Amino acid sequence: MARGAIVSFRLGLSDGVSMVARVWQELLTDIGFDMVTVAGEGPVDRLVPGLGIDQLDGPDPEVFAASVADADLVVVENLCTIPLNLPASRVVARTLAGRPAILHHHDPPWQRERFAAVTELPPDDPSWHHVTINRLTADQFAQRGIQTSVIYNGFDTECPEGDRTAMRAELGVTSDTLLVAHPARAIARKNIPTAIAIAEELEGTYWLMGRAEEGYDATLARLLAGARCPVIHRPVARTPDIYAAADLVVFPSIWEGFGNPPVEAAIWRRPCVVGDYPVAAELAGLGFRWFSPHRLEEVRAFLSNPDMDLLDSNQAIARQHFSLDRARSDLVALLSGAGWLP
Structure with missing residues (x-):
């Protein structure tokens, strides 16, 4: 079975990126990947010190490389998008160069006043595909010479009413x-x-x-x-x-x-x-x-x-x-076009 890895600053928590990553993990598992999670914080499969938001020395490159060495596909959730830990972003980008990866972008630096001066993110590589969560951001990426796919966040739209x-x-x-x-x-x-x-x-x-x-x-x-x-x-x-x-x-x-x-x-x-x-x-x-x-x-x-x-x-x-079926269909289309389906 193909191995997939989701990488971020933190995963498994209640922030928006963690929640979206959890949905993608479920979708990719359903598509046929054996998924693992890799982050600097949270209840993850592979905890890598230095990836976290407050771990600004960054991860040891060899330790991070080992954490994704068995992955056929790596999904990077916002870690190479928003400059909350630039040393970590640099290590992840260098490690994934030339490898199948999806960079899933939520908050690029130019959308936040305090990060507007940061120009090194997002990184790009011919082997990667970029995904944004809205068309506004996709248009801004295109203005910067990076083509993206738009996949809106998916939700369980048939979940029964709560108590x-x-x-x-x-x-x-x-x-x-x-x-x-x-x-x-x-x-x-x-x-x-x-x-x-x-x-x-x-x-x-x-x-x-x-x-x-x-x-x-x-x-x-x-x-x-x-x-x-x-x-x-x-x-x-x-x-x-x-x-x-x-x-x-x-x-x-x-x-x-x-x-x-x-x-x-x-x-x-x-x-x-x-x-x-x-x-x-x-x-x-x-x-x-x-x-x-x-x-x-x-x-x-x-x-x-x-x-x-x-x-x-x-x-x-x-x-x-915004159904899970719609998100799954969009993700399958992306993986199929890239030749990355398991």
Whole structure:
């Protein structure tokens, strides 16, 4: 059986890249690869010190090479895209030169102001294929002379509804509480002040699921302490239960490479307030009807009198464009064209 390896800074956790990588691991296993995971952090098959975000000395080149030596195909999840650990990116690129590899790109440096001066990423090699998670990024790659395929993130669009009662009981939330869920890590670009303001305006309880990262701890503590609404800060895996428990999903991000929660909200039939980040506009172009953070009167009206047609339509669009079958078909087409099918 052909061996496939997925490589990233961290895998098996609750961040967006880990979640997408988990789906790809399942898809590639279904296609016929014997998959292993390789990262600097997380519950992985092969832990390589130096690959992690905070391990800035980088990995020993021989140790990393040994971790993927038996791989017929290597998928690099964002590690050669965003400059969170440039020494690691360089080692991975050098090791994979001339080998079949898919570089799966989520956040190229030019999309983040603090990384805009970094020009060495992404690397390129004639033996590789590049995949982006949206067309905006694909166009930006093309402007830089790198051709890519676009494969939107895939979701289990037929997963049954979660347990609202059990999740609310776990959170200590009463049945009549307006629960405003924010399925996001606590970092600046997730726009937590606006998410809190929405919950305040709607007189709901704000539920933030992610931990503080990127030095956001003190800012988050100040924001939550100053909130004029009840606050729940409790990390919970993104399962159908959280959407079943929520009355409203908020995702007012300033920037996202994709943004899974609005699609997940569509799958599990929840209204969603979505920020003005560019990829949100690309996804909305498929027909999704989301609410703006600037028009909360429309949200209030929906909550008072839910529009089932809106929820039906959003769910149908999610099933059409973001199913696991669609992602698998796109991935098979890529592998077939490259001659990499097992």
